[in-house]
Amino acid sequence: MRAAVLTTFGAPLTLQEIPDPVAGGGEVVVEVLATSVPPYAEEVFSGRRKYPLEPPVVPGPGGVGRVVSVGPDATRLRVGDLVWVDPTVRSRDDALTPDITLQGWSSRGEGGARLARHLHDGSFAELMRVPTENVHPLPAEASDDPARWSSVGVYLIPYGGLLAGGLEAGETLLVSGATGNLGSAAVATALAMGAGRVVTPGRNRAVLGLLADRFGPRVRPVELIGDEATDRAAMSAAAEGPIDMVIDLLPPSAPSPVVRTAAMTVREYGRVVLMGGVGMLGGDDLALPYPWIMRNSVTVRGQWMYPRSANTGMIRLIASRALDIGQERVRTFPLDAVNDAIGYAAAHGGPFDRTVLTPPVC
Structure with missing residues (x-):
């Protein structure tokens, strides 16, 4: 099969012929129809994000495909099934604290690295081998536009945070980083889950207007000026009532005071979920006042990715x-234009912009 290979950090990906994967017990081989190229992919492949990939490797975080072969323990999957491939792989030998790898993308700790060496290659290829439990059937309608359906992976990340924070219908949510690729997905997902209001702070006036126009009065945009006290007051006023939950999805380049400003708008007994990248590339870590957390009974939790369910x-x-994913702007690239896709994704990382690789049918 053909695959895009990262041979070393800082070099362009190269298209290579490599052996077809073979499914073992507990595994499935999937023909890749569409796979998302994240806006920050160039930062990963250049080495600037310091992801623990081990070149040479076929990168790529999951996607939409068709089942080619299944292992002997699969009882419901059939060859030809249209599926979503979840890149979040968990070890099977510790139900309480399993090691995790994002197949073809990242991992956590030495256990995650060992898992990544077993399931080394991701979705920037014609075929990929994945655990059976990471393959999820899609409705027949997804076959009409698998490239658009590959955005499942974008929405899953904030969905995991909203589930972790226990967002309930009618509640008010504040999305820190709402004008970004993941933040805007969090806005759409929260509204789909029944949020009563979503406060969307940011500096990009055009994107704030886009969110308000698309989703209507349940979205409350706030243009930030960079002063903590003023911005916090503006966010609280926009909510027109208590803010039940804050989710942070800001990138590593964001300064920590922006996260703190948003987090401290949450009400007494409120919840704060941290899913962004602040501090990962150096700079100040997040500092939240101990007395404020304790006296207001605030729950602060981190969340990496999402549960399998x-x-x-x-x-x-x-x-x-x-x-509704029908309004997204989707640009597709063939596998042999993978480096063009990476460059395009970096330049088009705004709300509801999707860059997708569509490997040809084998």
């Missing part, structure tokens, strides 16, 4: 039209 939940949200 979130895949089914997200597919249902999209299939039911509660979450």
Whole structure:
């Protein structure tokens, strides 16, 4: 099969012929129809984000495909099934604290690295080998536009944070980083889940207007000026009532005071979920006042990715039209234009912009 290979950090990906993967026990081989290229992919492949990939490697975080072969323990999957491939792979030998790798993308700790060496290659290829439990059937309608459906992976990340924070219908949510690629996905997902209001702070006036125009009065945009006290007051005023939950999805380049300003708008007994990248590339870490957390009974938790059950939940949200992906701007590239796709994704990383590789049918 053909695959795009990262031979070393800082070098362009190269298209190579490599052996077809073979499914073992507990595994499935999938023909890749569409796979998302994240806006920050160039930062990963250049080495600037310091992701623990081990070149040479076929990168790529999951995607949409068709089942080619299944292992002997699969009882419901069939060859030809249209599926979503979840890149979040968990070890099977510790149900309480499993090691995790994002297949073809990243990992956590030495256990995650060992898992990544076993399931080394991702979705920038014609075929990929994945664990059976990471393959999720899609509705037949997804076959009409698999490139658009590959955005499942973008929405799953904030969905995991909203589930972790226990967002309930009618509640008010503040999305820190709302004008970014993941932040805007969080806005759309929260509204699909029934949020009463979503406060969307940011500096990009055009994007704030886009969010308000697309989603209507349930979205409350706030243009930030950079002063903590003023910005916090403006966000609280926009909510027109208590803010039940804050989710942070800001990138590593964001300064920590921006996260703190947003987090400290949450009400007494409120929840703060941290999913962004602040501090990962150096700079000040997040500092929240101990007395404020304690005296207001605020819950602060981190969340990396999402539980396995979130895949089914997200597919249902999209299939039911509660979450509308029809208005997204999708640009597709063939596998042999992978480096063009990476450059395009970096330049088009705004809200509802999707860059997708569509490897040819084998």
